[in-house]
Amino acid sequence: MRRVYTAPDERVEAVVLDAVEGAIGACFGFPVRRLARALPPAVAWDERRNQYESSGFLRDLAARIPLDAVRVLGVTERDLFLPGLSFVFGQAILGGRVALISIARLQQAFYGFPPDLPLLLERVRTEAVHELGHTFGLVHCRDPLCMMSLSTDVTRVDAKRPQPCRTCAILLHESDDMVAVEPPSTRSGADE
Numbered sequence: 001m002r003r004v005y006t007a008p009d010e011r012v013e014a015v016v017l018d019a020v021e022g023a024i025g026a027c028f029g030f031p032v033r034r035l036a037r038a039l040p041p042a043v044a045w046d047e048r049r050n051q052y053e054s055s056g057f058l059r060d061l062a063a064r065i066p067l068d069a070v071r072v073l074g075v076t077e078r079d080l081f082l083p084g085l086s087f088v089f090g091q092a093i094l095g096g097r098v099a100l101i102s103i104a105r106l107q108q109a110f111y112g113f114p115p116d117l118p119l120l121l122e123r124v125r126t127e128a129v130h131e132l133g134h135t136f137g138l139v140h141c142r143d144p145l146c147m148m149s150l151s152t153d154v155t156r157v158d159a160k161r162p163q164p165c166r167t168c169a170i171l172l173h174e175s176d177d178m179v180a181v182e183p184p185s186t187r188s189g190a191d192e
């Protein structure tokens with residue numbers, strides 16, 4: 001059976017992984033399994049920036065894709081950057097097999113606020129399905145409620161829901177790797 005795997009670093013709490021895996025199952029319909037926790041790849045560390053370079057993380061994930069994996073999503077507590085960007089919430093290879101999210105800047109504590117676990121879990125759900133959506137060929141969407149809307153800060157993460165808009169749902173279902181999955185059920189609501 002083809003599965004989506006999560007690949008957590010050694011710091012991510014189980015409650016966060018449970019939320020991520022629940023959102024993946026609900027959105028994409030694949031069973032989800034968790035790889036053993038691993039240290040972040042040392043080659044991705046940038047001492048000058050005190051961050052990890054996201055592409056190095058993805059290369060590390062790509063080197064350890066299980067045989068039955070349709071996709072692998074890395075989940076890290078480390079802060080990530082890409083050249084030219086001060087930070088990223090995550091990264092994915094468009095149409096590829098690996099994606100990555102960082103919870104560093106999804107935590108209220110990062111912004112000097114008290115911890116808020118329900119809010120954190122909602123944010124990680126949304127960013128997990130966003131990055132995996134890219135691997136299924138979805139690009140950024142103009143609907144601010146859609147999971148594929150671009151987030152440049154947490155307020156825009158909070159505006160999204162961990163679900164595709166109607167258009168993205170159709171595109172997702174047409175993705176080559178989704179053919180084994182039942183079509184998404186019709187959801188009620190007039191705001192899509």
Ligand SMILES: [Zn+2]
Pocket residue numbers: 130134140150
């Ligand atoms: Zn994106």
Ligand SMILES: [Zn+2]
Pocket residue numbers: 141142143146147148149164165166167168169
């Ligand atoms: Zn959309």
